[in-house]
Amino acid sequence: MSTAPVHPVTLAVESGTGGILLWAVLPYLSLAVFVLGHIWRYRYDKFGWTTRSSQLYENRLLRIGSPLFHFGILIVALGHVGGLVIPESWTEAAGISEHTYHVLAVVLGTVAGVATVGGMLILVYRRRTVGPVFSATTRNDKAMYLALAVTIGLGLAATVAANIGGGGYNYRETVSPWFRSVFALQPDPDLMTGVPVLFQLHALSALLLFAFWPFTRLVHMLTAPLGYLTRPYIVYRSRDTRLGTRAPRRGWDRVG
Amino acid sequence: MRVMAQMAMVMNLDKCIGCHTCSVTCKQAWTNRTGVEYVWFNNVETRPGQGYPRRYEDQQRWRGGWQLNKRGRLTLKAGGRFKKLVTIFSNPVLPSLDDYYEPWTYDYETLTNAPLQEHTPVARPKSLITGKDMKISWSANWDDDLGGSQTTEQQDVLLGQVSERITFEFEQTFMFYLPRICEHCLNPSCAASCPSGAIYKREEDGIVLVDQDRCRGWRMCVTGCPYKKVYFNHRTGKAEKCTFCFPRVEVGLPTVCSETCVGRLRYIGLVLYDADKVLQAASAPEDTDLYEAQRQVFLDPHDPQVAEAAERAGIPYDWMEAARRSPVYALINTYRVALPLHPEYRTLPMVWYIPPLSPVVDAVRETGHDAEDHRNLFAAVDALRIPVDYLAQLFTAGDPAPVDLVLRRLAAIRSYMRDINLGREPQEAIAEAVGMTGEQLYDMYRLLALAKYDERYVIPPAHAEQAHRLEELATECSLDYEGGPGMGGSGPFGETSGGAAPIAVENYRALRDRQTSDTPAPSVRGGPRVNLLNWDGRGTPQGLFPPRSTDGGDDSGEPKP
Secondary structure, eight states: OTHHHHHOSHHHHHHHHHIIIIIHHHHHHHHHHHHHHHHHHHHHTTOOOOOOTTTTTOHHHHHHHHHHHHHHHHHHHHIIIIISOHHHHHHHHHHHHHHHHHHHHHHHHHHHHHHHHHHHHHHHHHHSSSHHHHHTTOHHHHHHHHHHHHHHHHHHHHHHHHHSSSSSGGGGGTTTHHHHHHHOOOOOOHHTTTOOHHHHHHHHHHHHHHHHHGSSGGGGGOOOGGGGGGGGGGOHHHHOOOTOOOOOOOOOOOOO | OEEEEEEEEEEEEEGOOOOOHHHHHHHHHHHHHOTTOOOSSSEEEEEOTTTTTTTTTTTHHOOSSEEEEETTTEEEOOHHHHHHHTTTSSSSSSSOTTTTOOEEOOTHHHHHHHHSOOOEEEEEOTTTTTOBBOOOOOOOTTTTTTTTTTGGGOOTTTGTTSSSOOOOOGGGGOEEEEEOOOOOOOOOOOHHOOTTTOOEEETTTTTEETTTTOOOOOOOHHHHOOOOEEEEEETTTEEEOOOOOOHHTTTTOOOHHHOOOTTEEEEEEEEEEEEHHHHHHHSSSGGGGGHHHHHHHHEEEHHHHHHHHHHTOOOOOOHHHEEEEEEOOOOIISSSOOOSSOOGGOOOSSSEEEEEOOSSSHHHHHTTTTTHHHHHHHHHHHSSSSSSHHEEEEETTTHHHHHHHHHHHHHHHHHHHHHHHHOOOOOOOHHHHHTTTTHHHHHHHHIIIIIHHHHHOOOOOOOOOOHHHTTTTTOOOOSSSTSSSSOOSSBBBTTTTTOOOOHHHHHHHHHHHHHSSSSSSSSSSSOOOOGGGGOOOSSSOSSOOOOOOSSSSSSOOOOOO
16 A cells, blocks of 8 residues: 555544644634624724724834835745645656745745844834834734734744754644635645644634734735736726615616 | 817906905805914915915925926826836825914913902914914915015025016015916816816816815815915815805805905806817916917807807806806906916916006106106006016916906006096097997996906806705606506605605695595595695594594583683
8 A cells, every 4th residue: 555645535533622622623713703893894994994004103223114014915925825835746846846835935935034023023023113103002902013023023933943843843744735625615624634733823823913913004015006906097987866865766777 | 079168257456455354255165174273265365476276386396286298298297007006005296284374372261260369361372283382383374465575585486587686675576466276177187186086077167176085185175276276174184176166156156255246356157179179288388378379278158159069068058148147258258358377387267357557647747747648658557566577477477468468458448448437438549549439438347347247257067957856846747756557656665665755745736635535634645654745634534633532422522620
């Protein structure tokens, strides 16, 4: 049986109830809250859907911290897409060996990680020390900062620990297939049971962060204004016919 | 030709006394909320002065509006789409609160709560940003009436561009007031700067608005507007701007700032323009061409071809009538006495100004000449206290000729009307000297000096034909009532699903039933439900009262002792 798969097809019994809850139930809960939460928020709180920028209060620290953090986290996000979504077999088929991939990931990840964490530290310092910014910080913001910082910190810690402890951890054999299995609607909690604890904690904190996401100011990410690149400069809109009037009944819409 | 209508304003600066009534009433109406304490949709600046926010006209620094690139194409001065997205995490040229001012309130409670003490308690200023005590050092009108101009005079952006030396010595000083609102530009750079596409220009009346549900607080519009008339609400994280009081204008009322203007210096009216020519006009090669180029974009509402095109464009007949009566069009194109503010920003602004004719009569009288003789007056225009150059920097990108013509026309009114007022024969030569006829000069005098409310504000109401549904006049499909053969009535999921039956329909049916039935006021549905609105007090409809107990058999209804 030399061709037996390294990881047998889902055997829920092996991962135990806790494993199933964490790696098969929680992801769907988190996803459901993420999607439905955003829909709910968009329908009922469009006015609250904003970056709530504090640049007007303070610009000196923001000018450095904010781009550092945002560009860093964008590269980190791209890295996660590359690591989690693209199967190892694909990169190997493209001629990228595991070693090459690992070096690339570590180098790019280090740069992006340092930028993200550095930017975040500047922004948190600014939020705490600059009076107007601090007084404009809500409890929701604080919880969001905590969730974000914990997730980023754990992710960084997992990578650093794996690379310093012993030549890195190939998450593309465990975490990535599990991630894809969730989206393939065939969740395989077994894949996550043997993963180093820091990676597990990072994944869990990320799941919690995604569940919290729709209810924070992080929603501004979903409306990143990419349409600006293609739309005409000046937008014309007709006066809203529904303002102060009843919507026309079905079959009685205005012509033209 | 693509005809569009634009609601526009002209302000006659000769009449502005700088009382700030417009600012105060506007603030009470629109920006008396937290987060917008520092926001003035309407502000009145003393010129020369820094303006609000401070030195907003310095586009080398604030990079507002449009510019021509090397190939002569129109581009945003602060950078195009790609640059906007790259700098979205920290807008490099956003004015800080210091450029406006730190809003404050006073600790009024101390005045009533303070214990008995030797000295009168003082209400100390508290910052509305930090909540802490603060020292007030600047505000929206700190340099009002040239206050403190010894230290701030050199901060006026335009003074640096005026060639002749302008002295601030007391004897020769000058000033005038400049009320400013959003320009509701034909080519708005704020809208072009908005990454979310939340700022839009209304097709019907050209009012530029921020969709508060779409704004995501990227702050690019604040940079994009060269007049700095888009403000960031630091509490809600959304951009806000002057709305041209659209809820008032839609029902034919003037804006709050115009309505309350003490000097009656504001005019509101429609201007028709050719939307196809806007880009071409905004791309005029020289800054000094822009005033004329923008005037060429406007269409003559009396021209039958324009009227035909407007009809095809769906502009209603009463709007065309209003466009013909528009005082704004008359001041801009017929009399040519109104000028745009800073046309060099290339946004084609739509709030225009009649430049002030400083105390010219007094100045001439002091020289011993006949102060209202038109020849003396014309000569004096060149030596005005408010230098023509300075006005040209404001209104014509530095070209003194149009300003000169306007001032001469304003001076000509004085001379021409003096003859009429004194019962003498009016001199046609005065009108000819400024390229007008005497009749035109008289009409202009009427518009500038006498125009009543309905002549200053010619505002056709918006056509919300559906609004009458709100009043439930039951003038829609007459069969569309509950139980009728029309499409209305009960929805598929029972009585309360679908729309509500208009009260008017119900009342009509109730009235008809009452008039044709044998019993007084039967219930509408025959059941126990009674609509008290339909009960006219006659009789007792079935079901209005609980069933009377029948054991007594007494019908008098009198309570028994």
